[in-house]
Amino acid sequence: MSFGVALGVIGVTQGVFLVLLLLFLVVRRAYDRRQRAAFVAARGNIAVPLRAWLVAGAHPEPVVRAIRALPQGTAIGYVSLLARQTIPAAQREELAASLRGEPWIAAALAQRSSRFWWRRLEAARALSLVGESRDRAAVDALIFDPHPAVQVAAISALPRVADAVLIGSVLDRLFRFPKVVRQYLTSVLRQTRSAVGPALALRIRHGTELAELASWIELAEVIDDHEAIAAALLRGDHPAEGVRRAVARALRRHPGPDALRVLSALVGDRAPSVRAAAARTLGELGATASAPVLAPNLSDPVWLVRLRTAIALAQLGERGRAVLRAARDGDDRFAADMASMISGLSDGALLELADA
Amino acid sequence: MDGTFFLDLLRRAISWSDHAAIVYLLVINTSYAVLLLASIPELWRHWRLAADEHLQRLLASDALPPLSLMVPAHNEEVSIVPSVLSFLTLEYPNLEVIVVNDGSSDDTLGELMRAFDLYEVPPAFPVSIATQPVRAYFRSRLHSRLLVLDKANGGKADALNAALNASRHAFVVAVDADTLIEPDALMRLARPFLLGANVAAVGGTIRVANSCTVEFGRVTDARVDTRWLVGCQVVEYLRAFLFGRLGWNRLGGNLIISGAFGLFRKEYLVAIKGYRTGNVTEDMDLVVRLHRYLRENGIPATLPFIPDPVAWTEVPTSARVLARQRERWQRGLIGTMSEHRGMILNPRYGTIGMLAMPFFLVCELFAPLVEVIGWIGLLVGLAIGAVDAGFAGLFLMVAVGYGTLLSVWAIVLEELSFRRYRRRVDFWRLVGFALIEGLGYRQMTVFFRLQAFWKFSRGVETWGKMTREGFAPRGS
Numbered sequence: 001m002s003f004g005v006a007l008g009v010i011g012v013t014q015g016v017f018l019v020l021l022l023l024f025l026v027v028r029r030a031y032d033r034r035q036r037a038a039f040v041a042a043r044g045n046i047a048v049p050l051r052a053w054l055v056a057g058a059h060p061e062p063v064v065r066a067i068r069a070l071p072q073g074t075a076i077g078y079v080s081l082l083a084r085q086t087i088p089a090a091q092r093e094e095l096a097a098s099l100r101g102e103p104w105i106a107a108a109l110a111q112r113s114s115r116f117w118w119r120r121l122e123a124a125r126a127l128s129l130v131g132e133s134r135d136r137a138a139v140d141a142l143i144f145d146p147h148p149a150v151q152v153a154a155i156s157a158l159p160r161v162a163d164a165v166l167i168g169s170v171l172d173r174l175f176r177f178p179k180v181v182r183q184y185l186t187s188v189l190r191q192t193r194s195a196v197g198p199a200l201a202l203r204i205r206h207g208t209e210l211a212e213l214a215s216w217i218e219l220a221e222v223i224d225d226h227e228a229i230a231a232a233l234l235r236g237d238h239p240a241e242g243v244r245r246a247v248a249r250a251l252r253r254h255p256g257p258d259a260l261r262v263l264s265a266l267v268g269d270r271a272p273s274v275r276a277a278a279a280r281t282l283g284e285l286g287a288t289a290s291a292p293v294l295a296p297n298l299s300d301p302v303w304l305v306r307l308r309t310a311i312a313l314a315q316l317g318e319r320g321r322a323v324l325r326a327a328r329d330g331d332d333r334f335a336a337d338m339a340s341m342i343s344g345l346s347d348g349a350l351l352e353l354a355d356a
Numbered sequence: 357m358d359g360t361f362f363l364d365l366l367r368r369a370i371s372w373s374d375h376a377a378i379v380y381l382l383v384i385n386t387s388y389a390v391l392l393l394a395s396i397p398e399l400w401r402h403w404r405l406a407a408d409e410h411l412q413r414l415l416a417s418d419a420l421p422p423l424s425l426m427v428p429a430h431n432e433e434v435s436i437v438p439s440v441l442s443f444l445t446l447e448y449p450n451l452e453v454i455v456v457n458d459g460s461s462d463d464t465l466g467e468l469m470r471a472f473d474l475y476e477v478p479p480a481f482p483v484s485i486a487t488q489p490v491r492a493y494f495r496s497r498l499h500s501r502l503l504v505l506d507k508a509n510g511g512k513a514d515a516l517n518a519a520l521n522a523s524r525h526a527f528v529v530a531v532d533a534d535t536l537i538e539p540d541a542l543m544r545l546a547r548p549f550l551l552g553a554n555v556a557a558v559g560g561t562i563r564v565a566n567s568c569t570v571e572f573g574r575v576t577d578a579r580v581d582t583r584w585l586v587g588c589q590v591v592e593y594l595r596a597f598l599f600g601r602l603g604w605n606r607l608g609g610n611l612i613i614s615g616a617f618g619l620f621r622k623e624y625l626v627a628i629k630g631y632r633t634g635n636v637t638e639d640m641d642l643v644v645r646l647h648r649y650l651r652e653n654g655i656p657a658t659l660p661f662i663p664d665p666v667a668w669t670e671v672p673t674s675a676r677v678l679a680r681q682r683e684r685w686q687r688g689l690i691g692t693m694s695e696h697r698g699m700i701l702n703p704r705y706g707t708i709g710m711l712a713m714p715f716f717l718v719c720e721l722f723a724p725l726v727e728v729i730g731w732i733g734l735l736v737g738l739a740i741g742a743v744d745a746g747f748a749g750l751f752l753m754v755a756v757g758y759g760t761l762l763s764v765w766a767i768v769l770e771e772l773s774f775r776r777y778r779r780r781v782d783f784w785r786l787v788g789f790a791l792i793e794g795l796g797y798r799q800m801t802v803f804f805r806l807q808a809f810w811k812f813s814r815g816v817e818t819w820g821k822m823t824r825e826g827f828a829p830r831g832s
Contacts, residue, residue, distance in 0.1 A: 178552030
């Protein structure tokens with residue numbers, strides 16, 4: 001090939017590519033605009049039948065028809081949105097039954113084992129509204145999918161299909177989930193508290209693995225299950241720092257003499273994170289009687305403990321403020337510095353800092 | 357030996373150097389094309405994640421780790437109050453903002469004192485990195501999440517180290533005082549941590565804010581500036597972030613997390629003694645040292661770049677300021693490569709040592725030298741007949757045409773994913789700037805970067821004055 005020919009080939013190739021790219025950009029813009037307009041129109045078409053079904057109790061078929069008119073991905077997204085709405089159980093079941101027979105739902109469910117995560121995501125989203133007890137194995141598999149987005153979508157289906165075995169399986173692997181998934185799972189488990197509580201209490205009482213135990217106690221705190229938190233109370237002397245810290249945090253849901261006794265002991269814990277957590281909980285509980293117990297921790301060698309203690313004292317009203325004033329005028333420089341920093345905050349700013 | 361012999365020798369030398377320059381440019385542009393191809397699956401993955409509304413809502417939940425936002429400020433009296441207010445009102449549940457007044461000679465501190473009702477507090481913080489003396493610490497009576505440090509001038513790196521010392525949380529975000537962060541950008545930036553990845557740092561996208569509508573410290577309408585110099589930088593930033601850094605993500609060798617917007621795990625920053633003062637591109641130096649630390653200690657943490665968290669920054673509008681900026685960036689690159697030369701082609705440092713650093717050395721550091729030799733050779737060669745018009749055309753195609761194709765590709769990626777520029781006129785401006793960027797703008801920046809070799813050899817460590825126009829509020 002001569003130099004001139006090579007030059008021509010390169011030039012023509014670059015030119016063709018450039019023209020193709022520009023054409024693609026223009027066509028894509030126009031296509032997107034049309035798609036968006038169609039989407040807005042289709043979405044608008046759902047509003048009327050949806051209202052008729054939700055408010056006037058009409059048949060769900062027009063809703064299903066309107067959703068069917070959306071592109072499949074959007075339709076599945078809309079289904080998962082409906083799954084998260086507060087809809088009376090009977091109506092929800094009615095809609096689920098109508099949707100279950102739809103070919104596009106069947107197509108989405110068939111993707112549950114796809115090697116592409118976004119297809120498995122569609123299956124999990126569809127299950128969040130139309131899932132039945134026969135789908136338990138599929139939900140179980142999707143909850144433990146490697147992709148967090150799929151996990152989150154599958155967790156939405158949990159209340160529809162969960163039984164004791166599935167809940168036990170989820171609790172036993174709770175600590176393995178990424179943080180955001182665990183957070184969402186917790187909020188879903190709160191909806192099935194009556195089934196989760198006893199299983200959780202049993203595990204907190206007899207659990208031995210540190211990571212599992214700490215995450216169970218955190219779950220008990222978040223779902224605010226009395227039986228499970230009462231079980232946590234007994235683990236306040238656990239050898240693992242993470243467990244004692246979780247107990248100190250969880251007891252803010254359990255105001256009472258038992259909790260104050262355990263927290264007062266944890267204020268003097270050997271681990272700084274536990275001392276800080278216990279001080280924080282005492283402040284949140286407004287346990288005024290704990291001011292003398294907290295006072296020595298203003299001189300704690302660890303900055304975080306001093307900070308949490310000072311905030312807690314400020315939250316305890318006049319008794320705590322008196323301790324802070326005494327520390328500010330005292331000889332201990334660390335205690336005086338922290339006390340003067342916290343004393344200068346307005347009530348709003350203190351509240352904000354306490355939450356941080 | 358007569359004059360003809362020397363002329364012939366010169367012709368041969370020029371012809372040879374031009375051929376070498378063509379091969380070099382071909383290698384560079386092909387490397388970028390590889391990065392582009394590598395960035396496509398990455399962009400697809402992030403776009404799918406960013407489009408999942410449910411997950412996005414969850415990512416905005418209480419699961420988010422607490423963050424300390426570090427804001428170094430030097431002579432920012434005009435913009436510091438709205439900037440800090442915009443940081444304090446970011447959509448992030450657990451955020452503290454640490455502003456460091458780095459020895460400003462104007463009234464930056466006074467503005468902060470008045471606007472936020474600051475009161476002095478004792479230095480109740482553990483100091484783990486040595487910095488210039490901190491004169492005072494202030495807290496706000498209005499916003500408990502705000503902490504202001506007043507210290508002797510020590511430069512941006514020193515100010516960031518002071519903020520690092522005072523930060524309370526396990527994750528820190530470094531931002532420039534004049535950076536406009538999108539309201540949900542921090543939540544997006546924290547996504548890898550929430551999804552369970554073992555991450556040491558995360559970088560987000562920087563876009564050009566010139567000509568955008570800014571209201572209360574937020575970009576509310578993204579526009580492409582009509583000025584050639586700024587418009588070319590818009591395309592340049594798109595290219596650098598959308599496929600440069602995403603491509604390196606895929607290959608596992610991200611070397612830069614922008615100093616204007618990056619999230620770091622504090623324990624690793626403290627372990628490497630924070631930012632290094634005296635380096636003019638402290639961000640690249642920090643990331644290379646971080647990679648080095650992680651590798652040498654067998655810590656399997658990554659430093660990904662994610663494209664959807666966006667911060668906006670003002671870029672230079674005059675050639676003089678652009679020259680200072682590009683010269684400084686190049687000088688920083690030379691300094692960092694020279695400092696860490698032991699990592700280059702060292703298998704101990706994995707992809708960073710074997711791929712990313714050699715790439716930066718060959719395709720970034722030496723690029724201005726080779727390109728200038730190529731251009732000068734081409735002009736002289738044409739004048740003395742050492743190269744013909746056909747060869748000049750080939751050179752243009754490789755040096756300019758290939759680069760233009762890549763720029764247009766960057767716009768395709770932008771259109772397929774995030775599409776911030778909604779107006780048709782802005783889209784066409786982008787395309788127009790992509791087509792003309794290779795003729796004039798690129799050669800100009802090559803010339804600016806070339807000066808860095810001279811200044812580096814003379815040990816210059818100054819930043820140079822960066823003047824800015826500021827963000828015009830809507831309607832002004």
